[in-house]
Amino acid sequence: MSNFSIDIQNINKSYEKTTALKNINLSVNKGELFGLVGPDGAGKTSLIRILTSLVLPDSGQAFVDGFDVVKDYKKIRQNVGYMPGKFSLYMDLTVLENLNFFATIFGTTIEENYELVKPIYSQIESFKHRKAGALSGGMKQKLALSCALIHKPTVLFLDEPTTGVDAVSRVEFWGMLKDLKSKGISILVSTPYMDEAELCDRVALMQSGEIMQINSPQQIVNDFSHTLWQLKSDNLYKTLQSLRNWDKTHSAHAFGQSVHFVANSSKITSSEIKEYMEEAGLENIEISGIKASIEDCFMELMTNNPTN
Amino acid sequence: MKAFKGFVIKEFYHIFRDSRSLLILFGIPIAQVILFGYIITTEISDANIAILDHSKDAVTREIIQKTLSSGFFKLAATIERESEIDAIFRKGIAKEVLIFEPDFEEKLNKGESPSIQIIADASDANTANLLVSYASAIIQNYNREQMQSRGVPMQIEARIRMYYNPELKGVYFFVPGIMAVILMLISAMMTSVSIAREKEMGNMEILLVSPLKPIQIIIGKLMPYFLLSFINAVSVLSLGYIVFGVPVNGSIVLLLAESMLFITLALSLGLLISSIAESQQVAMFISMLGLMLPTILLSGFIYPIENMPMWLQYICHIMPPKYFIIIVKDIMLKGVGLEYLWPETLILTGMTLFLIVVASKKFKTRLA
Numbered sequence: 001m002s003n004f005s006i007d008i009q010n011i012n013k014s015y016e017k018t019t020a021l022k023n024i025n026l027s028v029n030k031g032e033l034f035g036l037v038g039p040d041g042a043g044k045t046s047l048i049r050i051l052t053s054l055v056l057p058d059s060g061q062a063f064v065d066g067f068d069v070v071k072d073y074k075k076i077r078q079n080v081g082y083m084p085g086k087f088s089l090y091m092d093l094t095v096l097e098n099l100n101f102f103a104t105i106f107g108t109t110i111e112e113n114y115e116l117v118k119p120i121y122s123q124i125e126s127f128k129h130r131k132a133g134a135l136s137g138g139m140k141q142k143l144a145l146s147c148a149l150i151h152k153p154t155v156l157f158l159d160e161p162t163t164g165v166d167a168v169s170r171v172e173f174w175g176m177l178k179d180l181k182s183k184g185i186s187i188l189v190s191t192p193y194m195d196e197a198e199l200c201d202r203v204a205l206m207q208s209g210e211i212m213q214i215n216s217p218q219q220i221v222n223d224f225s226h227t228l229w230q231l232k233s234d235n236l237y238k239t240l241q242s243l244r245n246w247d248k249t250h251s252a253h254a255f256g257q258s259v260h261f262v263a264n265s266s267k268i269t270s271s272e273i274k275e276y277m278e279e280a281g282l283e284n285i286e287i288s289g290i291k292a293s294i295e296d297c298f299m300e301l302m303t304n305n306p307t308n
Numbered sequence: 309m310k311a312f313k314g315f316v317i318k319e320f321y322h323i324f325r326d327s328r329s330l331l332i333l334f335g336i337p338i339a340q341v342i343l344f345g346y347i348i349t350t351e352i353s354d355a356n357i358a359i360l361d362h363s364k365d366a367v368t369r370e371i372i373q374k375t376l377s378s379g380f381f382k383l384a385a386t387i388e389r390e391s392e393i394d395a396i397f398r399k400g401i402a403k404e405v406l407i408f409e410p411d412f413e414e415k416l417n418k419g420e421s422p423s424i425q426i427i428a429d430a431s432d433a434n435t436a437n438l439l440v441s442y443a444s445a446i447i448q449n450y451n452r453e454q455m456q457s458r459g460v461p462m463q464i465e466a467r468i469r470m471y472y473n474p475e476l477k478g479v480y481f482f483v484p485g486i487m488a489v490i491l492m493l494i495s496a497m498m499t500s501v502s503i504a505r506e507k508e509m510g511n512m513e514i515l516l517v518s519p520l521k522p523i524q525i526i527i528g529k530l531m532p533y534f535l536l537s538f539i540n541a542v543s544v545l546s547l548g549y550i551v552f553g554v555p556v557n558g559s560i561v562l563l564l565a566e567s568m569l570f571i572t573l574a575l576s577l578g579l580l581i582s583s584i585a586e587s588q589q590v591a592m593f594i595s596m597l598g599l600m601l602p603t604i605l606l607s608g609f610i611y612p613i614e615n616m617p618m619w620l621q622y623i624c625h626i627m628p629p630k631y632f633i634i635i636v637k638d639i640m641l642k643g644v645g646l647e648y649l650w651p652e653t654l655i656l657t658g659m660t661l662f663l664i665v666v667a668s669k670k671f672k673t674r675l676a
Binding site for chain 2: 054080082086093105
């Protein structure tokens with residue numbers, strides 16, 4: 001059939017009154033690390049659940065490994081690995097028992113696929129007799145990933161795997177995903193963190209059940225057509241407020257301790273901005289031109305399609 | 309098959325590592341048998357009795373004297389007519405009435421056997437039974453004493469009548485009742501809670517996205533509890549026998565087979581509950597309210613069904629524990645076999661099949 005690991009065509013899904021997914025089209029190549037990026041409520045989990053055959057779409061078709069998610073759901077359940085958003089190992093079982101259990105229900109053994117999980121599992125193997133409930137967040141996540149991998153899936157679905165995990169473990173985790181990708185496993189990962197989007201081969205930026213853009217992170221950043229300014233002052237909130245009231249503002253968003261600002265004309269100069277900010281009574285003003293990040297692109301897309 | 313075995317092993321880990329579920333599994337049955345057993349077999353002292361003496365002669369006075377000085381009975385009323393007995397019981401003035409027939413001493417002297425009627429309020433069957441046996445023991449004792457002193461065999465006859473509950477339902481009745489309650493509790497509540505836990509913790513999501521078939525998940529969940537419930541049924545029976553001497557007069561094999569049938573029924577009820585309940589709390593709540601209370605109140609375990617209003621009796625007829633209690637009681641106490649119990653067995657089997665079909669239909673292969 002197709003060369004795609006995942007092929008989604010015109011998928012729609014709504015729950016009672018809320019629309020979770022609107023006309024989603026997406027395909028993931030074999031061996032690709034693909035990111036679904038968007039805030040909570042963007043529809044990432046719904047999409048992953050449709051692909052793992054847990055939820056039926058209202059309309060449209062989707063194929064995983066060439067299998068229809070509705071008709072061939074049993075085939076899909078044998079071949080994919082899935083790590084749900086909620087940490088879903090058995091807390092009262094030990095590390096080893098958890099891994100053993102998931103190996104058994106997939107009809108395999110730890111020994112058989114040890115090579116695949118080794119780089120991850122070896123990091124927690126010294127705790128193998130500890131109950132999963134007593135592990136730290138990062139270790140739990142490694143165990144969950146090991147369990148999702150133990151049957152050598154062809155496609156791996158990870159729903160917000162790094163939510164609630166510390167920064168160091170997050171970096172490690174993405175390193176592991178890169179390794180898995182190099183072994184030919186296609187990975188679809190969802191994340192609310194924009195900085196993680198840059199670690200994917202391609203990403204789909206999602207918002208309110210719609211895909212705003214699909215591209216490689218590099219291309220998305222390159223496509224950012226505006227001049228972006230980073231503004232700092234003694235009062236972040238006041239800066240944001242006064243900029244949003246300015247008739248020359250296209251958009252202004254808070255990013256940590258600074259404001260990322262786009263003017264509605266590319267001819268604007270830094271002295272012009274500084275002048276305006278001084279008039280607004282702000283002090284310690286710092287202005288610099290910066291390169292856009294994925295988050296800036298996401299904000300820009302949101303500004304252009306205010307769906308909600 | 310290996311996958312299924314792994315699943316069952318995992319289930320046992322859950323059960324044996326959770327001290328709460330262990331307590332429910334093994335603590336509650338033992339506690340219940342012992343509690344009910346001792347509450348029902350309490351000793352009697354200073355029980356209120358009423359006396360209706362038609363002769364009022366030396367012998368009757370002596371017997372009354374003996375009875376009241378025994379320490380078991382306290383005179384609550386002296387009455388003159390039989391028609392007053394009902395009022396005495398209904399107002400709860402006395403639990404027992406002794407009636408001496410007219411010309412008591414005269415008949416005794418003529419060598420006849422005058423009689424004392426012992427009437428007990430048997431709505432509390434155990435107390436009634438004890439009161440009656442104490443009173444007749446006192447009369448027997450008097451007989452013996454007189455025989456030794458007079459050298460003539462004397463026959464004062466004690467005639468016993470039970471009011472309200474002539475069959476004395478309630479004696480030994482706690483064992484069948486407790487079996488029904490415990491099997492319902494363990495089987496239905498524990499399974500529904502354990503499946504709801506998988507849903508609540510998100511484990512069900514992974515189980516569904518695995519090659520395990522729904523039927524394997526269901527049976528894998530039910531099997532450990534089936535086994536443990538069966539162990540419980542056996543331990544309730546043995547405790548009843550060892551501690552309280554409650555006999556099993558009928559076939560043990562039949563009794564255990566009927567227990568398995570009832571366990572299966574309770575398990576499928578638990579499965580049904582878990583298909584509605586999304587969290588452990590909800591599952592627990594539904595099991596408690598929807599199963600435990602009706603099992604205790606509407607099965608005839610504590611309150612006789614015949615005394616309920618008509619509309620409540622109809623509800624009782626659809627309560628599975630009712631039939632199970634009848635079956636267990638009849639096997640244990642009357643010693644009857646399947647030839648008498650096939651209607652109840654058939655009803656239970658029908659209910660079980662119905663529940664299994666509904667529960668498996670309702671078990672979702674997907675989320676929501």
